[in-house]
Amino acid sequence: MAQDTHSNTFVIEATWDNDAEVWVAESDSVPGLITEADSRTHLIEKLTVLIPELLELNNHPIDPDKQLDVTLRFHREAEQREERIHLPKAA
Numbered sequence: 001m002a003q004d005t006h007s008n009t010f011v012i013e014a015t016w017d018n019d020a021e022v023w024v025a026e027s028d029s030v031p032g033l034i035t036e037a038d039s040r041t042h043l044i045e046k047l048t049v050l051i052p053e054l055l056e057l058n059n060h061p062i063d064p065d066k067q068l069d070v071t072l073r074f075h076r077e078a079e080q081r082e083e084r085i086h087l088p089k090a091a
Helices: 040-057
Strands: 009-017 022-026 034-037 068-076 079-087
Touching: 009 040, 022 040, 034 040, 040 068, 040 079
Parallel strands: 009 068
Antiparallel strands: 009 022, 022 034, 068 079
16 A cells, blocks of 8 residues: 555554464555564554654654554454554654
8 A cells, every 4th residue: 555745644454374373464554564463452562663663764754743543454264353543643
């Protein structure tokens, strides 16, 4: 998913890996993002740290006066669920 210049909206795809028993998250809109966690809660905790760090490290253009809006799309077999999280304004 391509991002507009200074867009603070991001989409993360999280897929359940049955063999490893973890959620694997990656995103085309957050450069370099790929991580895993054993639960949705732990995944969200990791993403709240990783997303701002990766955006800063990659000099990704965002509006520093606005919060980061993240849509998490969870995929597990036939189940699909979407959650939205809001991260504080960029540092």
